[in-house]
Amino acid sequence: MNEVAEATGFAELWSSLADLGRDRTTGGYRRFAWTSADLACRDWFASQAADRGLTVEVDRNGNQWAWWLPDSGESTTEVGAERRCGNALAIGSHLDSVPDGGAFDGPLGVISSLAAVDLLRARGWRPERPIVIANFTDEEGARFGIACAGSRLLTGQLDAEKARSLRDGGGVRLADAMAAAGQDPDALGRDDERLANISEFVELHIEQGRWLIDQDAPVGVASSIWPHGRWRFDFTGEANHAGTTALDDRRDPMLTYANTVLSARKKARLGGTLATFGKVSVEPNGTNAIPSRVRAWLDSRAPDEAALDAVVEQIVAAARERAERDGTAVEVVNESRTAIVEFDHGLRDKIRKTLTGVFGPVPQLPTGAGHDAGILAAELPTAMLFVRNPSGLSHTPAEHAETADCLTGVAALAEVVAQLAGVRPGTNRGSGA
Structure with missing residues (x-):
């Protein structure tokens, strides 16, 4: 040919x-x-x-x-x-x-x-x-x-x-x-x-x-x-009115999520790994509503198993620490992992x-x-x-x-x-x- x-x-x-x-x-x-x-x-x-x-x-x-x-x-x-x-x-x-x-x-x-x-x-x-x-x-x-x-x-x-x-x-x-x-x-x-x-x-x-x-x-x-995997983060708080709820009275899971995204980037950079939040869903998803739930998926990858475990543990710890400050809660589920x-x-x-x-x-x-x-x-x-x-x-x-x-x-x-x-x-x- x-x-x-x-x-x-x-x-x-x-x-x-x-x-x-x-x-x-x-x-x-x-x-x-x-x-x-x-x-x-x-x-x-x-x-x-x-x-x-x-x-x-x-x-x-x-x-x-x-x-x-x-x-x-x-x-x-x-x-x-x-x-x-x-x-x-x-x-x-x-x-x-x-x-x-x-x-x-x-x-x-x-x-x-x-x-x-x-x-x-x-x-x-x-x-x-x-x-x-x-x-x-x-x-x-x-x-x-x-x-x-x-x-x-x-x-x-x-x-x-x-x-x-x-x-x-x-x-x-x-x-x-x-x-x-x-x-x-x-x-x-x-x-x-x-x-x-x-x-x-x-x-x-x-x-x-x-x-x-x-x-x-x-x-x-x-x-x-x-090695790589996917983890689902469920951030939960309290839905409320965006125009009538004082900032100090809010239990906003979006804040916890946003801080976790920034923490993931920092932890990954320091650990020589990769961490990405690329998919997110919000409830009730209204422009003038404080969310009751933010569900997000973390994709993380690393040169070896120990580094992957370490960065995910650090991201989860950062999410939980921030949740405590925000009056919210976070649950993490490992949906898939490949060695x-x-x-x-x-x-x-x-x-x-x-x-x-x-x-x-x-x-x-x-x-x-x-x-x-x-x-x-x-x-x-x-x-x-x-x-x-x-x-x-x-x-x-x-x-x-x-x-x-x-x-x-x-x-x-x-x-x-x-x-x-x-x-x-x-x-x-x-x-x-």
Whole structure:
């Protein structure tokens, strides 16, 4: 495949997904789990897989899997038998988004996986063992509050009953949202058979930071994921009239919340960690009313477990101290937590050696962002490739990667697949080849 054809194929894939779930006002994406936008993305994935002769399955947790088998690569009803050999190589990412997210976070990994299969087929190559492209559901957790829900359910790190009872901002339960989309929420839970069929997982992702810019490199390999988690803070006080209640007579939880936000920034800076209050709801949410409740979510990340524990403890202590002064109360609930992830050294080093032989020096970098690859790392060898982000911006419509770097990412992923799956030269056959 020449460079022009390769660029055209990638551009067509990118264009075919670009409008799904995009808000015309902000330019950002609102692809929340089990909404119409998310279902449109799932249909897109199934259609693209079918166009390539790949067989698509949906597992008990709603994750999609598109199989390229070691035979002709054409569609087959024998995918179940073929994948039970237990040595499939999984690649892929996710298609859902944060509120007004960018186009690249997640979709770049899915599109690059499809494009890598196209590139290998164009070279006339065939896999020696099954290759499966994954689209994990609800990676961002934007609707129901738990990130990487699909992979957490798959691995049993998220309790099925807890997952079914999760509610979105409108009170809709996850179980009901899944049922409305034609999925069976009673089937949620750890999937040992699925996990036993996969031997490695490699996820390509846009970098969410500036490391590769500083290294002047189009692609890199992940070393680790910082430990991170989400904590819900419920600040409660007393609702009252904004125009008739003296300042000294108020029990205003907004003051406690505001002080906690400032404290979080200070504690994080001193501890070399990250702490962000990015989501908040207020009751009764009236311009001329003192709030009765402020509910806010803390996202915190750190280089190691001890530093994460320390900064969260300090933020909670600061919140409670301020609450006592304000005559308010605060309750804190840990909604999710992910331990530090060290990607499999053997797989990481093998990938880095493969890519260095083709592209020259490939940097190795840590990341503070969570990913499905980090969840699966508890069960099987996983690795990540990052594609340069020239602005360093992420979770915003301004998120971007240059087409040339994206194509380098596709080529890098194809080399990794060829190395790990034992792809061999073959003869193209039919439109699915």
